[in-house]
Each structure stands twice: as C-alpha cells, then as structure tokens.
Amino acid sequence: MRVAKLSAGGLLVVGIWISWAAVVGGLLLGVLLSGAVSIHIKVRDPVYKALPSLTFMLLCLSVDYFRWQALNAAG
Numbered sequence: 001m002r003v004a005k006l007s008a009g010g011l012l013v014v015g016i017w018i019s020w021a022a023v024v025g026g027l028l029l030g031v032l033l034s035g036a037v038s039i040h041i042k043v044r045d046p047v048y049k050a051l052p053s054l055t056f057m058l059l060c061l062s063v064d065y066f067r068w069q070a071l072n073a074a075g
Helices: 002-014 019-042 047-074
Strands: none
Touching: 002 019, 019 047
C-alpha cells in the first residue's frame, strides 16, 4: 500500500512534464483514497475525519479530468 501511494505521488510529479503519468497517478490515488473514504464511512467516523481523504480524492480526480482533456485535445 505504501509503495502504491508513493508511486502514484511520483507519477503526479512526473505528470508536470508527461500528461499520461498524471492521469495514471491521479487515478491510482483516487482509487486508494476512495477506499479510505469508504472505510471512514464503514466505521461510522464523524465527517470531519473523512474530509481530508475526500478533499484529496476530489483533487486527484480533477487532475485526471483536466489532464485527460488536455491529452484528447492534443490528438
């Protein structure tokens, strides 16, 4: 799990120069963070404890969306 998070973070950094790397890294982190949010919901944590995971997941998915748009526009 730790290796997956570090790899995804590294791909997001590389994504500054290579768009597909940001898409892959954002998707991987989005999946991992959606699991974190679902676990917070499952154990009935208060909402404020799930907010960091939810916020970061939404940021990763927005990076995916905009980089995917850039990749499709470039042809």
